Amino acid sequence: MERLVTKRLFWHTPVSGTAVSGPQSSAIDLRIGVLRLEALTFIASSVGSTADIGAFFRVGADGVSWGSYADQTALLTSTFSLANPEGYKALSLPLALAPFIQFAFSGTGSNPQDTVVTADLILRMAQ
Numbered sequence: 001m002e003r004l005v006t007k008r009l010f011w012h013t014p015v016s017g018t019a020v021s022g023p024q025s026s027a028i029d030l031r032i033g034v035l036r037l038e039a040l041t042f043i044a045s046s047v048g049s050t051a052d053i054g055a056f057f058r059v060g061a062d063g064v065s066w067g068s069y070a071d072q073t074a075l076l077t078s079t080f081s082l083a084n085p086e087g088y089k090a091l092s093l094p095l096a097l098a099p100f101i102q103f104a105f106s107g108t109g110s111n112p113q114d115t116v117v118t119a120d121l122i123l124r125m126a127q
Contacts, residue, residue: 001127002035010119015044015053015105022053022106027063028121030099035124037093040103042119044079045086049112052080053105055091055119059098069104078108 009025016022030037044051055075060066075093079085105117 003125003127004038005123005125007121007123008119009040009103009121010042010105010117012116012118013105015051015107015111015115015117016113022104023117025103025119025121027060027100027102029063030096030101033125035126037096037101038122038124040075040091040093040119040121041089042091042105042117043086043088044105044115044117046112046115048114050080050085051115051117052078052085052108052111053115053117054078054108056104056106057093057096058102058104059096060100060102061098063100066102080108080110 010023013023044053054077056069057072058067058069075091107115
């Protein structure tokens with residue numbers, strides 16, 4: 001048996017930087033019961049303008065020591081590349097091939113200072 005589990009990563013979290021220096025999730029342990037990373041879902045919004053953010057991940061062996069976000073292909077480099085930049089998004093995820101994973105969002109050059117993001121990780125778990 002399998003089941004889908006949602007893990008909240010961010011809730012109305014400010015994303016105002018323009019490098020991969022925005023909010024980072026806590027370490028997610030993939031060692032026990034996780035069969036597959038299904039999706040990263042998020043919605044970004046700004047009152048003043050249109051949010052423009054990117055989504056990134058990095059992996060680690062122990063939840064303390066991490067590779068660089070630059071070591072992995074970005075999940076999304078700019079929401080402006082999408083038809084509806086501020087709509088609800090679901091990004092497919094690659095195989096992590098590591099026991100721990102961490103996610104980050106960052107603004108791009110045109111991202112307004114009042115941008116916030118809410119994001120969830122959907123995991124396929126062994127029952």
